[in-house]
Amino acid sequence: MNLAGNTVLITGGGSGIGFALAERFVKAGSTVVVCGRRADKLEEAQQKLPGLHTRVCNVAVAAERVALLAWVRSELPAVNVLVNNAGIQNRVSLATDAEAWETRQQEISINVDAPIHLSMLFINHLREQPNAAIINVTSGLAFAPAAFAPIYSATKAALHSFTLSLRHQLKDTPISVLEIIPPAVNTDLGGPGLHTFGVPVDAFTDSVMERLAGGEIEVGYGTSEKNRMASRTELDAVFEQMNNR
Ligand SMILES: NC(=O)c1ccc[n+]([C@@H]2O[C@H](COP(=O)([O-])OP(=O)(O)OC[C@H]3O[C@@H](n4cnc5c(N)ncnc54)[C@H](OP(=O)(O)O)[C@@H]3O)[C@@H](O)[C@H]2O)c1
Known part of the structure; x- marks a missing residue:
């Protein structure tokens, strides 16, 4: 893809990987709008990246997703790239978890409902x-x-699957469908300090953007690059190594 001359909407772009993508799109000559739930995080992002547009939006709520499209169509109608980046990660012990389903369902709403619904909502605009x-x-x-x-993990498998179907169904439209597949990256995912073992966000994002600019449609990095190309036997070994060490 051409990184310049776009108007890019990045969900969850006020921090972490989304903000790193925003920085690179701006540097390449694109206009960027980021959304997130916390107004103070969005303000911080705007201070770090002058010219950044921001919008408070909770993508877990269907009505807010619909309102986001309406806002884009009236305030930034040139949006031609939607980045479904917002996500949360919870550690859950299935046998002992006592959280109400409404709490657990948040992860599914943010990681699956939101990108599927936003993709469908934005197709006609895009x-x-x-x-x-x-x-x-x-x-x-x-x-x-x-x-x-x-x-x-299940939400991300679902989104990967949806992305393949979306790309297939949109193949006769002018809309490209791309997938970024991060490995563990050092961000606040899951809470501050839980991903310090991950790769640096700048090295990861530089590599991803270079490969997207080179025309690749599905991009991993390090272990996730291996995973996306691995056989079932290799993935079974990864599962063992990751979960039984
Ligand atoms: N870091 C990793 O190791 C890793 C690995 C694989 C995949 N990923 C994926 O990369 C994406 C970005 O994660 P990250 O590592 O950058 O995590 P992060 O540092 O926690 O950032 C997540 C961003 O999403 C926003 N967000 C969360 N829930 C939202 C909601 N309901 N509505 C709108 N915005 C919301 C957050 O802002 P607010 O809290 O203000 O809403 C925050 O800006 C996620 O999809 C994640 O699953 C990350």
């Missing part, structure tokens, strides 16, 4: 724009689940 694209952010855990995050 097909009118030049160089249109939908970019879904999944995970290496889509291919080999981390059992400590069972719902999260």
Whole structure:
């Protein structure tokens, strides 16, 4: 994809991987709008990246997703790239978890309902724009689940599957469908300090953007690059190594 000249909407772009993508799109000459639930995080992002547009939005809520499209159509109608990046990760012990289903369901609403619904909502808008694209952010855990995050891993497998079907169904439209598959990256995912073992966000994002610019449609990094290309036997070994060490 061409990284310049776009108007890019990044969900969850006020911090972490989404913000790193925003920085690179802006540097390449695109306009970027990021959304998230916390207004203070969005303000912080705007201070770090002057010119960044922001919008408070909870993508877990269907009505807010519909309102986001309406806002884009009236305030930034040139949006031609949707990046479904917002996500949360919970560690859940299935045998002992006492949380109410409404709490557990949040992970599914944010990680699955939101990107599927937003993709469907934005198709008609995007097909009118030049160089249109939908970019879904999944995970290496889509291919080999981390059992400590069972719902999260399942949501990412679902989003990977949806991305393949979306690309197939949109193949005769001008909308490209791309997938970014991060490995563990050092962000606040799951809570501050839980992903410090991950790769640096800048190295990961630089590599991803270079490969997207080079025309690749599905991009991993390090272990997630291996996972996305692995055989079932190799993925079984990854599962064992990750969950039984
Ligand atoms: N870091 C990793 O190791 C890793 C690995 C594989 C995949 N990923 C994926 O990469 C994506 C970005 O994660 P990250 O690592 O950058 O995590 P992060 O640092 O926790 O950032 C997540 C962003 O999503 C936003 N967000 C969360 N729930 C939202 C909601 N309901 N509505 C709107 N925005 C919401 C957060 O802002 P608010 O809280 O203000 O809403 C935050 O800006 C996620 O899809 C994640 O699953 C990350």
